Structures are given as structure tokens and as C-alpha cells.
Amino acid sequence: MSASSARTTAKHIDNQLLILIFALLGFGIVMQFSASYAIDPDAPYKFITKHLIMVALGLSIMFILIQIDYRVWEKLAIPIMAVTLGLLILTFFAKVGVGGAKRQLFHGSVQPSELAKLAIIIYIAAWLATREAHLDRVTLGLLPFSIILGTFVSAIVLQPDISTSVLIALTAVAMFIVAGAELMQIGILLGVMGLVFGIAIYQFRHATRRLAEFVVSFSAPWNSPNTQVRNGYAALHRGGLFGKGLGNSIYKLPEYHVTAIHSDIIFAVIGEELGLLGALAVIAAFLFFAYRGTRIALNASDSFGRLLAFGVTTWIVLQAFINIAVVTVTIPNTGIPLPFISHGGSSLLATMAGVGILLNISKDGQSRFSLNANSSIRRRNRRSRVSYSHRRRRG
Numbered sequence: 001m002s003a004s005s006a007r008t009t010a011k012h013i014d015n016q017l018l019i020l021i022f023a024l025l026g027f028g029i030v031m032q033f034s035a036s037y038a039i040d041p042d043a044p045y046k047f048i049t050k051h052l053i054m055v056a057l058g059l060s061i062m063f064i065l066i067q068i069d070y071r072v073w074e075k076l077a078i079p080i081m082a083v084t085l086g087l088l089i090l091t092f093f094a095k096v097g098v099g100g101a102k103r104q105l106f107h108g109s110v111q112p113s114e115l116a117k118l119a120i121i122i123y124i125a126a127w128l129a130t131r132e133a134h135l136d137r138v139t140l141g142l143l144p145f146s147i148i149l150g151t152f153v154s155a156i157v158l159q160p161d162i163s164t165s166v167l168i169a170l171t172a173v174a175m176f177i178v179a180g181a182e183l184m185q186i187g188i189l190l191g192v193m194g195l196v197f198g199i200a201i202y203q204f205r206h207a208t209r210r211l212a213e214f215v216v217s218f219s220a221p222w223n224s225p226n227t228q229v230r231n232g233y234a235a236l237h238r239g240g241l242f243g244k245g246l247g248n249s250i251y252k253l254p255e256y257h258v259t260a261i262h263s264d265i266i267f268a269v270i271g272e273e274l275g276l277l278g279a280l281a282v283i284a285a286f287l288f289f290a291y292r293g294t295r296i297a298l299n300a301s302d303s304f305g306r307l308l309a310f311g312v313t314t315w316i317v318l319q320a321f322i323n324i325a326v327v328t329v330t331i332p333n334t335g336i337p338l339p340f341i342s343h344g345g346s347s348l349l350a351t352m353a354g355v356g357i358l359l360n361i362s363k364d365g366q367s368r369f370s371l372n373a374n375s376s377i378r379r380r381n382r383r384s385r386v387s388y389s390h391r392r393r394r395g
Helices: 003-008 015-036 046-066 070-076 075-092 112-129 142-156 162-179 182-203 205-219 227-239 268-297 304-328 346-365 373-377
Strands: 367-371 387-388
Touching: 015 046, 015 268, 015 346, 046 346, 070 075, 070 112, 070 304, 075 112, 075 142, 112 142, 112 162, 112 304, 112 346, 142 162, 142 182, 162 182, 162 304, 182 205, 205 227, 227 268, 227 304, 268 304, 268 346, 304 346
Parallel strands: none
Antiparallel strands: 367 387
């Protein structure tokens, strides 16, 4: 099928994914107000007002990007990469923020590392799309990929922001795998990444402290030296099966001194107020997001669209489960927000931009391609692991 005929048979956007996004945003607004109104008793609407503004901006960005052909981003991948890298470098000259980190620009209104998540996915998708047939060669696959990823990740690690850099690295590696990288190359890459991040954790005192706190917290969450971890876990436990009711969380109150209750650990408030069933519903929502996003990737009409859709889906779902894993004391504390639900800002805007691109990809490829299981398993022909085949048009 030619490119021109592909455009003429394009379908509507993935309505199921769109409905899910609206549901998550609406749920996030409700939980934002519940979690934040008690933070500042003198200004109970301060945080929800800011969040509503960001939701409105995010929706505007999403609907604009739905209308822009995703192929445009392949052509703009290099300029996007250059601008993003420039913004990351500018953070080194910014004022020191919370915890001694330099992550924000323009008086805290922009956090380049959040924008970098989408920018890196776009660039790597464009880069991999032109090299899928040569990824078995180290000089054309593993080596340049490592240099590209290492450049971005280093700029974020040095802020320092190890958690975001880990998220970006894992997303990029997942895209590398899907593009068809050799298993040996993947093993080498993961080994080097583990070594690099291990050194980074050792070098930065706050990261070493978090790791030490996690060792204690994992075996005895009730005795965690980290107040946020300890009370967040206690909130989940207090919620039980059905929760204490919307608005009835006690751990969001100022006397419990739980920082970022409306952002980094809002999942704890969800568990306390809506119980295990509410928490499982949130997890199910992100699993459904993963299903719809993967389906869009499999049905994409070209390699760039397939890799871009897979990258955006992996980023958002992986970020959600990292956030949940922190609150459930499964991994060390990271400071990564819960997509669509945590307090809005650069993270929410970047996420909504990613969703807009994902929905645009769904317009182009819906119902025209399907997974070829045999070619996915038997990679003798050097095609990507997530391969596709034409199927007859309905009619």
C-alpha cells in the first residue's frame, strides 16, 4: 500500500485510549483536590487551581498534536534533540533547587528533564528507523546508540536526577530491543548501564542515602527512616480493601509532615481513601493504556511510527509503575510523578504531548496492519521484533 493510499484510508483516533485519558485526568483532578486542600489551610484551592490550568494547557497541546502528522517529528528530530540538550546544559547555570539539584529554568516554570523524555524518544525512534537493518553491527548499532543515549543521560544525571535518567535509559533500551538489536548487544548495554548508574549512586550523597533507607524500609516499612516512605506505606495500609472514603485521608494533614503528598506519592492517598480496590483500578487503567498503546504501535504504517508509539507507551507506563513501586516500598524513593494524576507541571504537559502524538499515530495506522507472530519470534531476516504485515482492507 502506497503512502498516498495509506493517508486516504486513515481512520479516526483510538477512541478507547482517548476516553481513558479523560478518565485518568478527571480522576486526577478529584484526587488532587482531596490530597492538596489541607496542605495550606489558608489557601485550600492554590494547588488545584494550578493543576486545572496545567490540565487545560495539556489538553490543548494534546488536541493540537493530534492534528499534526507524526512524520513531521522525524524530520525535526535533530533540531528537537539540539534544543533539548541545550536546555539541559542551561540547568547547570540555574539556581540550586530542592535537595541541591539544578533541574528547573525560568524561575521553576520549566523542567527540561521532563521535556527530554519525549524529545529523546522522538530522536531515538527516528535514528533507529533508519538503521534497523544494520543493528547487528556494533559500529552501526550499539556504539552510536550508546553515545547518543549516554550524552542525554549524562546531562540529566549531573543535575543530579538519577531517577529520571534511569527511566529514560530503560525506555530507550526497550526501543532498541524492539528495533531488533542483538541479544548480546542488549546484555552488554544493560551491564554497562548498571555499572554507570552504580557509580552515579555512589558519587551522589542523596542517592546513597535513599538506597540505604530503602534497605531498611524494604524489610520494615513501618520503621523506615524516611518520613515520606513510612507514612505513605502507612496510608496504604490504613485504607484496607475499600478505603476510608474520598477526602478522609489523615496522612495528607500537615502534622504528618509528608512531603509531595499531592505529587510524588499521591498513590498513597488513593490507597488510603479508596482502598485496595481503588489502587488496583488505577493499576488496571495503566495496564489498559499499555494495551492500547502497544496496539497502536503494532498497527503503525512505518518503522518510525511503530517505534515512536512504542517509546511513548513504554515511557508513560514505566513511569506509572515506578511511582507505584516507590509508594509500595518495592524500589528506592525516586521522586517520579504519577502520570495524569500527580500535581501538574512540566511532567503533565510533556505527558499530554506524548499522548497527542500517540493518538495521531493511531489515526494513520488503525485497522491496516497486524502482528506477524512468526516473524516476531524468528528474527532470521533482521526485521524488528515488533514486525507487521499487510492485511487485506475491509470492504
